[in-house]
Amino acid sequence: MKHFVLGSTYIVHLEPGEKIIETLKALCERDKIGFGYFHGLGAVREAELGHFDPITKTYSWLPLSGPYEIAALYGNITVVEGKPFIHAHAVLGDRTFETKGGHLREAVVSAVCEITLTRFHEDVGRKKDDGTGLFVFDLKP
């Protein structure tokens, strides 16, 4: 991972073999980024997508293997229990250009991944929501 900071924007280049979520989390922890959002493009080889069932309140997971283009990637950064927490969703395109989409648990870069991340200098936390069982933005009403 290499990065360059312009104002409040991080320009991030991930290399083959790097995990996108893990690497962004480490960057946010190092630079104490407590709120931000990012977009990315590139290509991954392994990835895991999730789909949340609001009835059972559980995720189902789809492990993917093989070359995928990151056709869309958007995520936010918050703080949970003092650590950066990455929430990202993505659309991945396979070699036939068919797509799969959902919650992105993790993805391993195959060729390159280019990210622009906008950081803020205040933190946003998350708290457990009893209704859905999810950790949601802890915003004042």
Add this chain to the structure above:
Amino acid sequence: MKHFVLGSTYIVHLEPGEKIIETLKALCERDKIGFGYFHGLGAVREAELGHFDPITKTYSWLPLSGPYEIAALYGNITVVEGKPFIHAHAVLGDRTFETKGGHLREAVVSAVCEITLTRFHEDVGRKKDDGTGLFVFDLKP
């Protein structure tokens, strides 16, 4: 809906049952947001996607029901006849991770929807374009 404002960015949390477009429109109206753009992720239960046919100049609509992940969501805010106008496109992933994509007319949150919205302090309007029949950005040439 809860939100928190950091500079020119709104961090928005939508709750189960809330309509994404309607709720953003009300927020923009309340805070007099006359131009901006947003991105989001989360999960919805009902949604309606549109596809514009440039030959017939009409939209076809696809109502969707069931849990969908918002795999991608991007929209802009302008002002039409004094009211905020939301133009959004989205990719939605079903429980098999297959996706549908197009113009997003509306979607009802199932579990959560997290949005970052960048506002501007000038307005951008729209005007009817005779060629396409659409309301397009009213920008000076």
Add this chain to the structure above:
Amino acid sequence: MKHFVLGSTYIVHLEPGEKIIETLKALCERDKIGFGYFHGLGAVREAELGHFDPITKTYSWLPLSGPYEIAALYGNITVVEGKPFIHAHAVLGDRTFETKGGHLREAVVSAVCEITLTRFHEDVGRKKDDGTGLFVFDLKP
């Protein structure tokens, strides 16, 4: 193409028949934009998507024809050999709302394309990466 500049954000309206990548490149060249990123929505008639195979280090290409909604579009702008270089990925939805996704080589607007582009006042270059054969961000380690 019409555009309006608010601070460091370009609001861009592309008209039927205009090529998205070519038009953005010309705008960036004219205004000497050496780094930035953009998002867009709208509809296109012809488009070409690419998928990179990290084993063979080559792209396969999918030419598309017919009305497609731009369900997601994100790209970045850098400078290669003194010229703006656009790297964009997209998800396109057809009239049945099925999607194709990958690297976006080019697309021709059918009805409209609305873009928000954030520019920076420093340049980011690219350099050949021997491992992948791609031109990657030229960032200091």
